[in-house]
Amino acid sequence: MEIDDLDRKILSLLIEDSRLSYREIAKKLNVAVGTIYNRIKKLEDMGVIQGFTVKLNYEKLGYELTAIIGIKAQGKKIREIERIIARDKHVTCVYDVTGEYDIIVIAKFRSREDMNRFVKSVLSVDGVEKTNTHVALEIVKEDFRLEP
Structure with missing residues (x-):
């Protein structure tokens, strides 16, 4: 199934406010409520x-x-390391990347002590060779919502 212009309009509205009802979306797009229900169901199924x-x-x-933490890891253990790190409550993103590091992790902490414990726990994972941690001084933009 392909995503058409109506699907993209529905997604744009939901990105802005995921609390919108089917009725509100239908009214904004001038289509039947049933159409909105079916389209959202299709997008979920896809x-x-x-x-x-x-x-x-x-x-x-x-x-x-x-x-923002770069992790250098042994090649055959990268996937398992990523799975272990992804389970931590502080972690918001785990990326398998190219370049100097194999894994990039974005994590949020309430204190330096929390961050210190996390980094040390990462270093204790079998296959992790080294980490390089950067602390954001200011968050200029943090929004993963892109136009569909």
Whole structure:
């Protein structure tokens, strides 16, 4: 199944406000409520929509530190290391990358002590050779919502 212009318009509205009802979306797009229901169901079945969530301000929740951590790992253990790290409650993103490091992790912490414990726990994972941690001084933009 292909994604058409109506699907993209629905996605754009949901990206802005995932609380919109089918009725509100239908009214904004001038189509039947049943059409909206069917389209959203199709997008979920296709895996395009993976869930509905809220956008949080993590600093206001006490997460003062955002760290970008490069991890050098033994090649055959990279996938397992990524799975282990991805389970940690501080981790928001895990990327398998090219370049000097094999894995890039984005994580949020309430304190330097939390970050220190996390980095040391990563270093203790079998196959991790080294880490390089950068702390964000200011978050200029942090928004993973792209136009569909």
